[in-house]
Amino acid sequence: MAVNKPQAINNAQATPHNIFSASQSPQVFQDLGVSVLAGASEGYNVCLFAYGQTGSGKTYTMMGTPESIGLTPRICQGLFCPEDSFSDGQNSSRVEISFLEIYNERVRDLLRGEQKKRTSLRVREHPEKGPYVEDLSQHMVTDCKQAIDLLEEGIANRMTAATHNHDTSSRSHAIFTIQYTQATLENNLPSETVSKINLVDLAGSERADPQYCRDRLTEGSNINKSLVTLGIVISALAQNSQMSSSCQSINSVASEGDSSTLGSHSSSLSGGAGGGRRLCFIPYRDSVLTWLLKDSLGGNSKTIMIATVSPSANSYNETLSTLRYAAHARNIVNKPRVNEDANVRLIRELREEIDRLKSMLLSFELQRNPSPSLSDERDGNLSEMVLQNELKVPEKETRSQASTSFSNRIFMLLLESL
Numbered sequence: 276m277a278v279n280k281p282q283a284i285n286n287a288q289a290t291p292h293n294i295f296s297a298s299q300s301p302q303v304f305q306d307l308g309v310s311v312l313a314g315a316s317e318g319y320n321v322c323l324f325a326y327g328q329t330g331s332g333k334t335y336t337m338m339g340t341p342e343s344i345g346l347t348p349r350i351c352q353g354l355f356c357p358e359d360s361f362s363d364g365q366n367s368s369r370v371e372i373s374f375l376e377i378y379n380e381r382v383r384d385l386l387r388g389e390q391k392k393r394t395s396l397r398v399r400e401h402p403e404k405g406p407y408v409e410d411l412s413q414h415m416v417t418d419c420k421q422a423i424d425l426l427e428e429g430i431a432n433r434m435t436a437a438t439h440n441h442d443t444s445s446r447s448h449a450i451f452t453i454q455y456t457q458a459t460l461e462n463n464l465p466s467e468t469v470s471k472i473n474l475v476d477l478a479g480s481e482r483a484d485p486q487y488c489r490d491r492l493t494e495g496s497n498i499n500k501s502l503v504t505l506g507i508v509i510s511a512l513a514q515n516s517q518m519s520s521s522c523q524s525i526n527s528v529a530s531e532g533d534s535s536t537l538g539s540h541s542s543s544l545s546g547g548a549g550g551g552r553r554l555c556f557i558p559y560r561d562s563v564l565t566w567l568l569k570d571s572l573g574g575n576s577k578t579i580m581i582a583t584v585s586p587s588a589n590s591y592n593e594t595l596s597t598l599r600y601a602a603h604a605r606n607i608v609n610k611p612r613v614n615e616d617a618n619v620r621l622i623r624e625l626r627e628e629i630d631r632l633k634s635m636l637l638s639f640e641l642q643r644n645p646s647p648s649l650s651d652e653r654d655g656n657l658s659e660m661v662l663q664n665e666l667k668v669p670e671k672e673t674r675s676q677a678s679t680s681f682s683n684r685i686f687m688l689l690l691e692s693l
């Protein structure tokens with residue numbers, strides 16, 4: 276799936292020897308896992324999900340086996356492993372883990388005590404943070420072993436059953452989430468970034484067989500329903516992204532050709548430059564899976580889709596369908612942003628602005644304009660802007676929800692720098 280500039284990574288993009296025989300070799304981690312860790316260390320949300328027909332290797336890729344560990348445990352290792360650490364000694368980090376499954380359109384916590392294991396949880400939507408699962412347990416971990424223990428506990432609690440193609444088929448979608456919080460001190464200014472890493476192992480799709488028992492049929496129809504919704508969401512997002520980029524190129528041609536026409540082309544896609552076409556509605560809420568992955572699929576996240584396919588000729592139709600999904604997903608352009616405390620960012624930007632205006636004042640001072648009235652007026656305006664920014668910084672500082680010690684430190688630094 277694309278991320279601002281296309282960075283789609285699926286099997287079709289992997290090196291040729293990977294296409295049908297991707298093993299659990301460290302290469303899969305190198306190709307995908309390292310970019311997940313890099314994105315998280317920069318403060319982005321990251322999502323990696325495996326999609327493909329039943330038995331094609333999703334769980335094997337995401338979780339692995341004791342002999343050949345998968346991407347999820349390797350990513351956990353990467354977070355804690357000193358040689359892969361992105362910390363420079365000035366940073367401190369906190370890791371919290373949650374693990375849920377979506378079974379028959381209900382959310383279950385895979386890391387709950389025995390008695391609460393089967394309780395289904397509610398999905399709610401926060402106006403800023405987006406969809407979340409109410410009462411989902413969060414587990415703070417301080418080393419890799421604790422993270423892997425939680426992963427194993429969750430896998431043991433997950434729903435599996437035998438199907439025609441696969442003896443231990445995953446009958447639920449599993450989302451392993453790592454919340455990675457980093458506190459850093461950059462140019463003596465504190466900042467805190469929070470990245471969410473969603474590692475998703477989807478349930479496999481399979482054609483319904485009337486000989487299955489009722490439970491299996493219900494499971495199958497729910498799995499298929501959510502995967503169909505995922506497909507609709509992916510193609511609608513891809514369509515919107517394509518419309519958006521064609522609109523941008525029309526705008527840039529227009530602005531190059533005649534700047535006076537810019538206003539008429541810069542309207543939203545619904546109407547104006549989109550040639551009358553409207554952005555598609557994205558039916559995220561038609562399934563719990565797409566609702567929970569709303570941000571990962573079409574919002575603030577760097578997202579990678581792994582398409583797993585079977586080499587068997589019998590799976591031709593399923594393989595074709597998986598590759599179609601992957602081809603659509605490649606066209607999606609997400610808008611990831613660093614998840615930084617907004618007040619801390621504003622204070623830093625204002626401080627940069629103060630520095631910029633101060634240096635402008637200084638350079639005007641040095642090469643004074645022969646026309647004193649014009650120069651005085653310009654100097655007066657700049658001084659006014661510097662003063663305005665200086666006033667804004669402490670005001671923002673008071674409102675900041677950031678830690679008091681951090682805030683005081685920023686204020687002291689600003690006072691020192693003035």
Ligand SMILES: Nc1ncnc2c1ncn2[C@@H]1O[C@H](COP(=O)(O)OP(=O)(O)OP(=O)(O)O)[C@@H](O)[C@H]1O
Nearest residue numbers: 297298329330331332333334335441444445478479
């Ligand atoms: N690249 C691979 N190398 C070796 N064995 C593999 C590979 N991929 C999958 N397998 C094996 O194939 C079987 C099915 O794989 P897996 O459980 O990962 O499928 P799945 O796509 O998750 O299926 P479902 O959707 O039904 O859960 C497993 O026994 C797994 O060990």
